[in-house]
Amino acid sequence: MTTLGIPIPKRPIHPTGVWDWLTTIDHKKIGVLYGVTAFFLFLTGGVEALWMRVQLMGPEADFVTPEVYNQLFTMHATTMIFLGVMPMGAAFFNFLIPLQIGARDVAFPRLNAFSYWTFLAGALILKFSWFMGGAPNAGWFGYAPITGIEYNPGNGIDFWILSLQVLGIASLAAALNFIVTIINMRAPGMSLMRMPLFTWMSFVTAFLLILAFPVITVALIELMFDRFYGTNFFVTSAGANPLLWQHLFWVFGHPEVYILILPAMGIVSEILPTFSKKPLFGYPVIVLSGVVIGFMGWMVWAHHMFTVGLGPVANSVFAVTTMAIAIPTGVKIFSWIGTMWGGSISFKTPMMFAIGFIALFIIGGLSGVMHSSAASDAQQQDTYFIVAHIHYVLFGGAIFAIFGGIYYWFPKMTGKFLGEKLGQLNFWLMFIGMNVTFFPMHFLGLDGMPRRVYTYSEGMGWDYWNLVATVGSVVLALGVLVFLHNFFKTLISGEEAPGDPWDGRTLEWSIPSPPPHYNFVQIPTVSDIDDWWHRKREDDSSLAPVAGSSEDEHDIHLPDPSYWPLVTAVGLFIGAYGLLYTLNIGTFTGFPLFAIVGGSITLVGITAWSLEPVNEPDSDH
Amino acid sequence: MAQAELAHGGHEEHQTTTGLSHKKLLMWAFLGSDCMFFGSLIATYLVYKNRSLGGPLPEDVFDILTTSTSTFVLLMSSMSMVLAYSALTRGNMNGFRIWLLSTCIMGATFLGFQVFEFNEFVNHEVHFECSHLEDLTKFERTFADRCDGTVDEVFIEHAGLTPRTNLFGTTFFVLTGFHGGHVTLGVIWLLAMFFYSLRKGGITPAKHEEVDLAALYWHFVDIVWIIIFTVIYLFGVFPGF
Numbered sequence: 081m082t083t084l085g086i087p088i089p090k091r092p093i094h095p096t097g098v099w100d101w102l103t104t105i106d107h108k109k110i111g112v113l114y115g116v117t118a119f120f121l122f123l124t125g126g127v128e129a130l131w132m133r134v135q136l137m138g139p140e141a142d143f144v145t146p147e148v149y150n151q152l153f154t155m156h157a158t159t160m161i162f163l164g165v166m167p168m169g170a171a172f173f174n175f176l177i178p179l180q181i182g183a184r185d186v187a188f189p190r191l192n193a194f195s196y197w198t199f200l201a202g203a204l205i206l207k208f209s210w211f212m213g214g215a216p217n218a219g220w221f222g223y224a225p226i227t228g229i230e231y232n233p234g235n236g237i238d239f240w241i242l243s244l245q246v247l248g249i250a251s252l253a254a255a256l257n258f259i260v261t262i263i264n265m266r267a268p269g270m271s272l273m274r275m276p277l278f279t280w281m282s283f284v285t286a287f288l289l290i291l292a293f294p295v296i297t298v299a300l301i302e303l304m305f306d307r308f309y310g311t312n313f314f315v316t317s318a319g320a321n322p323l324l325w326q327h328l329f330w331v332f333g334h335p336e337v338y339i340l341i342l343p344a345m346g347i348v349s350e351i352l353p354t355f356s357k358k359p360l361f362g363y364p365v366i367v368l369s370g371v372v373i374g375f376m377g378w379m380v381w382a383h384h385m386f387t388v389g390l391g392p393v394a395n396s397v398f399a400v401t402t403m404a405i406a407i408p409t410g411v412k413i414f415s416w417i418g419t420m421w422g423g424s425i426s427f428k429t430p431m432m433f434a435i436g437f438i439a440l441f442i443i444g445g446l447s448g449v450m451h452s453s454a455a456s457d458a459q460q461q462d463t464y465f466i467v468a469h470i471h472y473v474l475f476g477g478a479i480f481a482i483f484g485g486i487y488y489w490f491p492k493m494t495g496k497f498l499g500e501k502l503g504q505l506n507f508w509l510m511f512i513g514m515n516v517t518f519f520p521m522h523f524l525g526l527d528g529m530p531r532r533v534y535t536y537s538e539g540m541g542w543d544y545w546n547l548v549a550t551v552g553s554v555v556l557a558l559g560v561l562v563f564l565h566n567f568f569k570t571l572i573s574g575e576e577a578p579g580d581p582w583d584g585r586t587l588e589w590s591i592p593s594p595p596p597h598y599n600f601v602q603i604p605t606v607s608d609i610d611d612w613w614h615r616k617r618e619d620d621s622s623l624a625p626v627a628g629s630s631e632d633e634h635d636i637h638l639p640d641p642s643y644w645p646l647v648t649a650v651g652l653f654i655g656a657y658g659l660l661y662t663l664n665i666g667t668f669t670g671f672p673l674f675a676i677v678g679g680s681i682t683l684v685g686i687t688a689w690s691l692e693p694v695n696e697p698d699s700d701h
Numbered sequence: 702m703a704q705a706e707l708a709h710g711g712h713e714e715h716q717t718t719t720g721l722s723h724k725k726l727l728m729w730a731f732l733g734s735d736c737m738f739f740g741s742l743i744a745t746y747l748v749y750k751n752r753s754l755g756g757p758l759p760e761d762v763f764d765i766l767t768t769s770t771s772t773f774v775l776l777m778s779s780m781s782m783v784l785a786y787s788a789l790t791r792g793n794m795n796g797f798r799i800w801l802l803s804t805c806i807m808g809a810t811f812l813g814f815q816v817f818e819f820n821e822f823v824n825h826e827v828h829f830e831c832s833h834l835e836d837l838t839k840f841e842r843t844f845a846d847r848c849d850g851t852v853d854e855v856f857i858e859h860a861g862l863t864p865r866t867n868l869f870g871t872t873f874f875v876l877t878g879f880h881g882g883h884v885t886l887g888v889i890w891l892l893a894m895f896f897y898s899l900r901k902g903g904i905t906p907a908k909h910e911e912v913d914l915a916a917l918y919w920h921f922v923d924i925v926w927i928i929i930f931t932v933i934y935l936f937g938v939f940p941g942f
Binding site: 187188252256257259260263264265266270290291292293294295297298299301302305309310311312313318319320321324328331 | 717718719721723726727730731733734735737738740741742744745748749752753754864865867868870871872875879
């Protein structure tokens with residue numbers, strides 16, 4: 081490719097240290113960056129949660145002010161959903177999808193790096209709000225018009241809007257990339273119905289992302305224009321309908337909960353067969369039910385709005401569709417149980433988390449079916465019953481599966497086993513802590529305790545279970561601390577793991593741990609579901625070797641690292657602040673300095689990105 | 702090793718799982734996503750249709766003849782885009798450049814119409830003759846009670862439409878503004894390709910896919926405009942919708 085005479089700095093060829101991480105376009109390193117960043121942000125969301133639990137430990141506490149409490153629950157949910165669970169899912173997408181489909185990288189490696197750095201930019205914009213005049217305070221759903229400038233004049237909501245917009249760009253870029261990668265980069269013979277379940281669920285998730293995020297983007301644009309430029313989208317005095325926001329938000333928001341849970345279901349569907357030594361029970365049915373969940377996720381959004389007065393017809397329709405979504409979910413659960421049935425189960429830590437996932441997700445699913453009934457939901461709406469439900473499906477569900485996934489693939493990622501004893505302790509502390517924290521919330525909710533209250537009076541009868549929940553949250557936090565201890569201990573002195581430590585079934589186990597940067601010496605030819613499992617048992621010498629020798633390693637050409645994804649993301653970061661902050665120079669007010677600087681950096685980044693060559697001519701790989 | 706290069710190089714057509722190039726798939730997936738973007742904006746417009754508390758309203762400001770003209774220009778630009786791509790694949794570089802530049806010019810013309818139209822709306826005036834009180838729009842009728850002898854028989858009143866005026870202004874300007882933004886981006890993309898094609902080896906028939914991607918985007922933006930023109934302009938003016 082010609083450079084058109086425009087001088088572009090050369091691609092970094094063999095960067096080391098920090099530069100290696102800043103310029104990397106290797107999907108495995110990007111996966112690690114995603115994972116570590118998201119886990120750190122997950123911890124900050126956990127601290128916000130603990131803070132709330134301390135405040136609610138007893139009646140009439142004044143550990144935090146009501147204003148700070150509002151910010152805490154908003155930040156906790158926004159952090160956990162957008163900065164915790166979603167990017168931890170993205171970490172697995174990045175690391176695993178190319179390995180599971182037998183590819184050397186994703187379709188657009190630089191776009192992949194860009195989506196990580198943009199995610200980081202969005203995360204920083206949200207988290208910095210604590211130090212820049214106050215965090216957002218209107219809930220993660222940000223209902224307008226309470227988020228309008230009239231009722232919420234501070235900058236917190238602005239940071240929330242800008243952060244979610246930037247995170248949306250990151251998610252969109254990543255999802256587009258994975259869709260193309262999965263459709264177009266499968267190894268020979270890897271038909272769609274031979275793909276590992278995790279890749280399948282990621283595939284469905286990526287479609288949900290590209291179709292759901294534009295809707296929240298439009299809602300946020302409308303809110304942003306109302307706040308910044310005085311438009312009337314959510315101004316009720318101009319005739320605006322406050323339900324518009326709710327509809328737009330939940331049309332996005334319900335697919336979003338499947339964006340959170342489908343990758344978790346994929347992880348569990350990988351762990352269960354491996355540790356049961358049986359193929360996944362009903363593979364095509366699990367795939368199909370995942371796809372059906374993805375479709376039906378679009379038909380149920382108004383069950384978040386049963387109490388706003390949509391009328392009996394709308395409420396009935398959405399109640400029925402919501403109940404119907406329990407069918408594909410139930411199919412999955414029975415298939416997972418069927419997978420374990422009669423298997424020779426080994427209760428290693430990943431398996432414990434996977435079984436924990438099934439148990440807790442069933443509880444969350446059952447309470448979900450309870451409030452799919454509009455009449456029942458009218459009693460439960462905005463009470464702690466819903467808080468209990470959401471934590472059973474997202475903590476007991478998504479987070480347990482993610483922890484299981486970490487224990488399962490950690491040997492592949494690092495070449496070392498996480499400690500098994502500490503792992504078991506980690507699991508039991510989290511499992512007990514989780515149930516002690518969230519199960520009492522069912523009782524509190526049915527007793528009428530509303531969500532999002534900063535305190536309650538003594539005579540309400542809520543003291544006991546709130547205290548229990550707070551104690552449970554401490555146990556939960558201890559479980560997470562044990563994980564951190566295990567993590568660092570393993571990095572320093574962990575037991576070495578071979579390429580295929582669990583007798584795995586999918587292609588990522590056919591290569592060394594940690595994988596070489598080119599993943600596969602020779603792209604495998606796939607002839608079965610669980611191809612690697614069959615390969616190991618067939619002992620057919622005519623099959624192409626997939627692991628081991630690296631004799632032709634030097635013939636494998638991968639693109640060189642690049643500066644421009646990072647530069648472009650930095651431009652977006654500055655530019656996003658530029659929408660909020662303008663300069664006043666003398667009589668000239670509102671000079672958009674940051675927007676211009678950020679926009680220019682983005683422009684330079686994109687231009688150089690599109691013009692730089694794939695490889696520097698003098699690079700040797 | 703060839704398979705490593707297929708992931709990132711420009712000549713990957715024959716080595717992907719589907720046979721389609723990565724970029725082509727990316728563009729289709731992106732357009733699917735963009736459908737939801739415009740779908741949400743159009744839905745917002747429709748939810749708020751006929752809910753503005755005051756004027757001006759579509760029947761006050763829309764000039765169907767002008768907008769039909771700009772719509773025609775935009776649709777013709779799609780045709781010249783097809784001709785440009787066709788010329789390129791046949792190796793006719795001059796034909797390609799001419800049709801590509803025509804596409805840019807027609808796209809820019811459409812944008813010019815849009816600027817003109819926005820300007821007209823912002824400076825909209827109500828021309829009022831107290832002796833002719835028939836055929837008034839709903840909004841214009843709100844001025845009728847002034848015809849009690851206290852004002853001149855004929856008066857002109859500034860009644861501009863901005864994004865802040867009413868729900869119609871808000872939803873109209875944001876929807877068509879984002880469409881205009883998409884067209885602007887398309888014009889820049891096509892212009893860049895035009896200048897690129899002037900350099901030796903910049904755009905060659907072998908690299909036709911680069912043009913195909915821009916063309917896909919361009920046709921998509923045109924199709925969105927057909928929907929906007931029908932749903933917002935035509936349904937906005939003719940009674941019964």
